[in-house]
Amino acid sequence: MHLPASYEYPNAPYFAEYLKFEAEENLFEVLKNQSKEIIALFESFEKGQAEFAYAAGKWSLKGLLGHMVDTERIFSYRVLAISRGEKTALPGFDENEYQAASEYETQDVKEILAQYKATRVATMLLFNSFSTKQWNQMGQANGKSISARALAWMIAGHEKHHLRIIKERYLSQIS
Numbered sequence: 001m002h003l004p005a006s007y008e009y010p011n012a013p014y015f016a017e018y019l020k021f022e023a024e025e026n027l028f029e030v031l032k033n034q035s036k037e038i039i040a041l042f043e044s045f046e047k048g049q050a051e052f053a054y055a056a057g058k059w060s061l062k063g064l065l066g067h068m069v070d071t072e073r074i075f076s077y078r079v080l081a082i083s084r085g086e087k088t089a090l091p092g093f094d095e096n097e098y099q100a101a102s103e104y105e106t107q108d109v110k111e112i113l114a115q116y117k118a119t120r121v122a123t124m125l126l127f128n129s130f131s132t133k134q135w136n137q138m139g140q141a142n143g144k145s146i147s148a149r150a151l152a153w154m155i156a157g158h159e160k161h162h163l164r165i166i167k168e169r170y171l172s173q174i175s
Contacts, residue, residue, distance in 0.1 A: 001027045001127075001135065001149065008138070008147035018157030019150065028124070030156045035120045037163065038065070042113045050109035054169040059099060061170055062112050066104030067095060068162055069115045075155045076123045082139030083130055083148040092142035127152055 003023060009015045021030065042050065042065060050062040059067060078090050104112060135149045 001152070004147055004150035004153060009150040010144040010146065012144075015150070015154075018154050018161060020157065021153070021160075027153060027156060028127070030160075031120065031124060031127075034156065034159045034163065035117075038068075038116065038159070039113065041166070042109060042116075045109070049174050051105075052170060052174050054173055058169075060105060061166065062107070062109040063099060063102075063104045064162060064166065064170075065109070065116060066102055066107070066112050067099055068159060069112065069119050070098050070102065071095070071158055072119050072123060072155050075151055075158070076119075076126060078139075078141045078146075079148045079151045079155075080126060082137050082141070082146070082151065083134035085137060086139055089140035090142070123155065 003019065003021055003025075009019065042061075045061070050065075051060050053060045053063075074093055081090055130148070135147070135152075137148050138145060139148070140146075141151065
């Protein structure tokens with residue numbers, strides 16, 4: 001599926017960063033490849049490595065994985081709602097409040113990874129069911145006008161962002 005047009009999302013740095021992909025990239029391939037990379041990475045960690053945080057006050061690797069799960073679930077719901085023509089504005093969420101309430105830090109990383117895998121499968125199945133009309137639907141999320149397509153790409157952009165952070169800030173210190 002092609003990238004969203006500029007009118008499909010707000011003109012803001014946050015969106016520009018998360019929607020930075022090459023024109024020829026395919027959302028389904030990007031999501032599939034990211035999933036393979038995340039799964040291989042987390043399955044390669046030795047005991048205790050997923051508890052590592054690169055600085056005081058930062059999330060551990062397993063906390064970050066849980067954040068990616070929560071965010072994908074929220075964004076997927078937004079995509080679903082907008083694709084179905086939802087007229088009600090969808091709320092935002094505070095990632096730090098969600099993280100504090102999640103208790104991911106007390107959970108086994110294998111269980112969080114299982115949630116990640118199940119969430120990605122559900123996301124892909126949902127996205128594969130959409131028609132062009134559904135992808136083009138516009139709605140309101142977090143106070144902004146956005147298309148179902150743009151939100152779907154935001155999932156990939158959000159994960160791309162966190163994969164970069166994992167490589168730059170976490171892996172360099174635990175390798």
